[in-house]
Amino acid sequence: MAKELVFGHQNPDTDAIAAAIAASYYLNKKGMDTEAVALGKPNDETKFALDYFKVQAPRVIEKADTKEVVLVDHNEAAQSVSNIADLTVTHVFDHHKIDFKTSAPLFYHAEALGSTSTILFTFFERDGIEIPKPIAGMMLSALISDTLLLKSPTTTDVDRKIIGKLAAQAGVSDIDDFGIHLLKAGTNLSKKTDKELIDGDAKSFELAGKTLRIGQVNTVDIPEVLTRKDGIKKEIEAEIASDGYNGFLFVITDILNSNSKALYYGSDEDKIAAAFGQTLTANSLDLPGVVSRKKQVVPPITEQFK
Amino acid sequence: MAKELVFGHQNPDTDAIAAAIAASYYLNKKGMDTEAVALGKPNDETKFALDYFKVQAPRVIEKADTKEVVLVDHNEAAQSVSNIADLTVTHVFDHHKIDFKTSAPLFYHAEALGSTSTILFTFFERDGIEIPKPIAGMMLSALISDTLLLKSPTTTDVDRKIIGKLAAQAGVSDIDDFGIHLLKAGTNLSKKTDKELIDGDAKSFELAGKTLRIGQVNTVDIPEVLTRKDGIKKEIEAEIASDGYNGFLFVITDILNSNSKALYYGSDEDKIAAAFGQTLTANSLDLPGVVSRKKQVVPPITEQFK
Numbered sequence: 118m119a120k121e122l123v124f125g126h127q128n129p130d131t132d133a134i135a136a137a138i139a140a141s142y143y144l145n146k147k148g149m150d151t152e153a154v155a156l157g158k159p160n161d162e163t164k165f166a167l168d169y170f171k172v173q174a175p176r177v178i179e180k181a182d183t184k185e186v187v188l189v190d191h192n193e194a195a196q197s198v199s200n201i202a203d204l205t206v207t208h209v210f211d212h213h214k215i216d217f218k219t220s221a222p223l224f225y226h227a228e229a230l231g232s233t234s235t236i237l238f239t240f241f242e243r244d245g246i247e248i249p250k251p252i253a254g255m256m257l258s259a260l261i262s263d264t265l266l267l268k269s270p271t272t273t274d275v276d277r278k279i280i281g282k283l284a285a286q287a288g289v290s291d292i293d294d295f296g297i298h299l300l301k302a303g304t305n306l307s308k309k310t311d312k313e314l315i316d317g318d319a320k321s322f323e324l325a326g327k328t329l330r331i332g333q334v335n336t337v338d339i340p341e342v343l344t345r346k347d348g349i350k351k352e353i354e355a356e357i358a359s360d361g362y363n364g365f366l367f368v369i370t371d372i373l374n375s376n377s378k379a380l381y382y383g384s385d386e387d388k389i390a391a392a393f394g395q396t397l398t399a400n401s402l403d404l405p406g407v408v409s410r411k412k413q414v415v416p417p418i419t420e421q422f423k
Numbered sequence: 424m425a426k427e428l429v430f431g432h433q434n435p436d437t438d439a440i441a442a443a444i445a446a447s448y449y450l451n452k453k454g455m456d457t458e459a460v461a462l463g464k465p466n467d468e469t470k471f472a473l474d475y476f477k478v479q480a481p482r483v484i485e486k487a488d489t490k491e492v493v494l495v496d497h498n499e500a501a502q503s504v505s506n507i508a509d510l511t512v513t514h515v516f517d518h519h520k521i522d523f524k525t526s527a528p529l530f531y532h533a534e535a536l537g538s539t540s541t542i543l544f545t546f547f548e549r550d551g552i553e554i555p556k557p558i559a560g561m562m563l564s565a566l567i568s569d570t571l572l573l574k575s576p577t578t579t580d581v582d583r584k585i586i587g588k589l590a591a592q593a594g595v596s597d598i599d600d601f602g603i604h605l606l607k608a609g610t611n612l613s614k615k616t617d618k619e620l621i622d623g624d625a626k627s628f629e630l631a632g633k634t635l636r637i638g639q640v641n642t643v644d645i646p647e648v649l650t651r652k653d654g655i656k657k658e659i660e661a662e663i664a665s666d667g668y669n670g671f672l673f674v675i676t677d678i679l680n681s682n683s684k685a686l687y688y689g690s691d692e693d694k695i696a697a698a699f700g701q702t703l704t705a706n707s708l709d710l711p712g713v714v715s716r717k718k719q720v721v722p723p724i725t726e727q728f729k
Contacts, residue, residue, distance in 0.1 A: 214526055218521060225521060225533040227530065228528075228530050412527075
């Protein structure tokens with residue numbers, strides 16, 4: 118029989134890949150027969166982590182060919198495999214807002230911790246299951262990635278407590294040094310096309326019948342990214358036209374100074390601006406102190422569309 | 424500041440009340456300031472447990488007057504407080520199917536264990552928090568109630584493992600003897616009016632835009648309940664007319680022999696019958712081996728309405 122597939126969201130980030138690998142290992146230790154896969158190729162940051170800890174990238178799927186699946190780091194159908202409606206979800210490990218519906222009970226654990234890998238660590242610990250060194254390394258990378266080295270407001274005391282344990286298990290002695298190298302590996306935007314830039318980490322959100330696309334890139338130089346504004350605008354408008362989005366918000370985050378700027382194209386400009394108490398100037402928004410899409414971008418926008 | 428309210432579903436059963444009491448105690452031990460309340464008065468079975476363990480019934484509310492709440496033993500808006508859409512849910516402990524949507528991350532733990540009280544026990548154990556004797560007694564009662572003394576197909580190995588620990592902590596030496604007394608306390612239907620009979624444990628389910636009401640009573644004598652069929656039919660039809668349900672399924676369960684009969688009134692008769700591979704005879708369905716609404720009634724009906 119085919120192994121039950123375990124996967125994170127489309128456009129996978131490091132946590133989506135690491136949590137799939139960790140959850141699959143954990144569930145197999147609990148007696149299941151699962152395989153970690155991914156809904157896209159690893160990004161540059163994730164590649165850095167996979168290389169560093171000598172872990173093979175999970176194979177990429179678009180549709181799941183098993184009847185039962187495990188979701189990590191997401192729960193919304195719009196961010197999952199294309200045939201999610203035909204599948205039975207048996208487990209969810211996630212740290213996002215919830216928009217989820219099933220016809221039978223299942224295992225579902227969501228908690229507002231910094232990364233899904235943090236959540237999985239608590240289950241490994243609870244059940245006394247040792248985490249192999251390469252998997253601990255991937256989980257450490259995911260925690261650093263999702264919390265921007267514990268600087269994001271999504272960071273919790275649990276994350277702060279766990280990061281040292283994961284580093285020790287992964288054989289990483291200088292967390293800050295490793296973390297800066299990891300994060301910087303994800304900021305090399307110059308070799309990306311404008312389309313790759315906006316698609317890299319973008320997710321769709323269903324808000325009162327409308328579909329909003331929200332992308333985010335990390336950088337150490339926001340002005341450099343903004344020199345590409347015309348190209349970015351063109352690609353976003355093309356994507357809105359082809360994929361039927363109502364709007365596209367592109368967040369550019371300075372990971373060293375914990376600030377963002379955003380570009381917005383689409384309908385409901387007033388709502389997007391109001392979400393941040395601003396007006397749009399040349400499609401641009403200043404987002405001082407904003408680094409977390411999940412905690413600082415999606416909730417205020419969701420409120421506006423209620 | 425008002426305490427954050429913790430509550431189970433409308434028409435509370437023993438698990439809805441016990442899990443609210445247990446979750447409130449657990450969360451307070453974790454540093455929160457919560458109060459267990461209920462969305463209805465305790466039923467006869469719950470009253471037996473409350474009396475036995477000398478626990479006061481939680482006060483009854485219909486609307487929550489705090490901004491933040493904790494849900495136990497349910498997650499669907501239709502089964503919750505009337506103003507649930509205006510509230511922020513901070514925690515969910517549940518063992519039912521999921522139909523849930525939020526605008527921010529939260530703590531959500533669902534697991535297909537026999538009772539929500541079983542789930543809470545695993546968290547008490549994980550965090551090394553001792554359960555006071557009366558609360559252990561209520562949790563034991565809830566586990567017995569929801570699993571019909573471990574006979575329901577919803578029973579898991581975790582329930583079988585935990586029941587002895589809860590009984591020891593509650594000071595109950597003969598689980599079977601206590602359990603039979605508890606379950607029988609809930610089967611005294613003779614003093615209930617026909618309306619009380621159908622409303623007792625009924626829950627609403629939203630299925631493809633339709634609202635189906637599903638009630639269940641436990642008995643040791645199905646034919647005795649069926650002598651009241653005319654009165655039951657009258658009350659169900661009145662409720663469909665007044666509350667706008669599309670249908671009402673009333674399940675009568677023999678807790679000693681693990682069988683059920685059901686009466687159905689409303690539209691989509693064919694779908695209800697097909698869910699159990701039968702045709703309706705005089706609005707009646709035979710459900711051999713069926714004791715669990717959650718596992719054996721709701722999922723096949725949900726499938727039919729997909």
